[in-house]
Amino acid sequence: MNKAESAALEQLLIARGWDESAYAETADLVVINTCSVRITAETRIYGRLGWYSALKKERNGEKITTHHKTNRSCKVPVKKLTVVVTGCMAERLKDSLQKDFPVVDYVVGTFKKQHFQDIIDALEQNREIINLEENSVYSFAPLSYEQGEFQSFVPIMHGCNNFCSYCIVPYVRGREISRSVDEILKEIDMLGKHSVKEITLLGQNVNSYKFEEVLQDNNVHTVDFPELLERIALHIRETKSSIGWVRFMSSHPKDVSDRLIDVIAKERVFCRHIHLPVQNGSTSVLKSMNRKYTREYYLELIKIIREKIPDVSLSTDILVGFPGETEEDFEQTVTLMQQVRYEAAYMYYYNPREGTAAYNMKNQIPLEEKKRRVGKIIDLQLAITKEQLEKRIGEKVLVLVEAESRDNSKELLGRTERDERVVFLGEKSLIGNFVHVSLDELNGNTFRGTLINDNVLT
Ligand code: SF4
Known part of the structure; x- marks a missing residue:
């Protein structure tokens, strides 16, 4: 979601004649789009704001001659550095962020996003906006x-x-x-x-x-x-x-x-890929997570999906070590994973998040135990993923070519519709196209393949 919202902002700035700066040091405007899902994401932003504080001190009062290393400066060059913080952290800490970090010029929470145009207007006219009103209606x-x-x-x-x-x-x-x-x-x-x-x-x-x-x-x-x-x-x-x-x-x-x-x-x-977060395999943990379904309901759903879409690949999110999760509950997650046999899973241990209902729940699980549980399911999923992917070897699949391979510039990296990664020899000009590739062998979680047909229209 943040990537989409950053791209939308980029479009807005491009439409107004702005360009992406090659370096943060030379930018006139820095927009930090934040995430609040985990505390670590917020901690990183505090570090980043410290860095911009030092940069701003250095920049203020100096005459900046090159606005953009690209030499494609915006229509109305602005000399001073403006820092905007947006995203979930801006919404969560709207009252304190600017007080704690004076480097921040504007805090644009979820319901202030309509003000980006006003902020750019103000920058181009070299003035400031004092008050950004909240709008209760979100606009896309x-x-x-x-x-x-x-x-x-x-x-x-x-x-x-x-x-x-x-x-x-x-x-x-x-x-x-x-x-x-x-x-x-x-x-x-x-x-x-x-x-x-x-x-x-x-x-x-x-x-x-x-x-x-x-x-x-x-x-x-x-x-x-x-x-x-x-x-x-x-x-x-x-x-x-x-x-x-x-x-x-x-x-x-x-x-x-x-x-x-x-x-x-x-x-x-x-x-043919569905990401269906289960979060936990125990009905009692699902209840305290307020997920509003049971283990049995979820397993039945997976059965129906696999019957109706036999070639589907399934991935999930799993959260272990939730407050009150017993060893028996944890084993229910293990057996659910063994039963469903996901192609992929994103696995985490529970981290308390201030402001949520679970933050004050009793029976918090010790960190060491949470790490043990997540380690166990990661090992299990690695084995299941390998087993699921190996079944695909020998198949001819449609691949969208995404990039040059990181390890070998003569190779390309592509993705199948089932969200599998494939590396194969091919020309860079194929990036962004659909091609047919045979899946020859598995290297970790990535297939090695051979290009069969490089001119596929879907
Ligand atoms: S469905 Fe649950 S986990 Fe997903 S965003 Fe909503 S509250 Fe968060």
């Missing part, structure tokens, strides 16, 4: 495209109503709001004009997307997530868009309907 940026990219995020909703007891997101991003279908399709059209090949529909919980459309007869029709996906698939087909793959994240298991699974199964534009 028209385009979250990162210049020159062939993959892009498309935010479809914002905020979360779920209040999982460990999570800060609902407090810093506010309640769920869905973006209009028209705006989403318009952005998809713009991305097609930039020859984008893959989009990811974004939201804290995309499955609870609900947008009320007023029809011509003034009746209201509610578009839910399955209908949105159907309309996107139809639109991409009818407009002969360059977009070949559509992904989405994140999904809350409680909101995955049979209709949704049917739409994904039917429409080939949706990648």
Whole structure:
């Protein structure tokens, strides 16, 4: 979400004649887009603000002759350094951030984002804005495209109503709001004009997307997530868009309907990869996490998904060491992983987050024990991932070429629709294109493959 929002800001600045600075030291404006999910993300920002404090002292009063190392300076050069902090941390610490870090000129929380235009106006006119009013209605940026990219995020909703007891997101991003279908399709059209090949529909919980459309007869029709996906698939087909793959994240298991699974199964534009965060395998832990589903419900859901989309790959998020998690609860997570056999998993141990319901829960698990538990499931998942990936060796797959391989400049790195990484020999000109590759062998979690066909139209 932060990447999408940073890209949208970049688009706004480009549209106004600004350029990306090659170095922070020479920038006129620095926007720090922050995350509050983990304390470590916030700690990094404090360090960064300390660095900018020193830079600002050095810059203030000095005559800066080169604004941009690119020599493509903005239309209205500004001499002083302006620092803006935005994102979840700006929302969470809105009252104290500027007091604690005077280097910060503007704190732009979730409901002040409409003021970016005003801030740029003020910078270009060499004046300051004293007060940024909050707007209770969140507005979506028209385009979250990162210049020159062939993959892009498309935010479809914002905020979360779920209040999982460990999570800060609902407090810093506010309640769920869905973006209009028209705006989403318009952005998809713009991305097609930039020859984008893959989009990811974004939201804290995309499955609870609900947008009320007023029809011509003034009746209201509610578009839910399955209908949105159907309309996107139809639109991409009818407009002969360059977009070949559509992904989405994140999904809350409680909101995955049979209709949704049917739409994904039917429409080939949706990648055969579903990320379905389970968080824990114990129903009693899920209850204290306020996840609103049981282990049995989740396992049944996985069974239905695998029946209807047999070639799907599944990934998840797992959180162990939650307050009160017993050894038996932990073993339930282990057995759930053994049963589901995810292709990939993001695994964490619980870290208390001030302001959330779980922060004050009793029976916090000692750090050493949390580390032991997460270590055990990481080892288990490594073995399962290897076993799942090895089954694919010998297959011929469609790959979107993403970059030059880091280890060998003659090789390319691509990704399959099942979110698997493949390295193979090929020309750099293929980056950003779909190609066919055979999966020859496995090296860690990455396939080595052979290019078969380099001219694939989807
Ligand atoms: S669904 Fe739960 S974990 Fe996900 S953003 Fe909402 S509150 Fe946080």
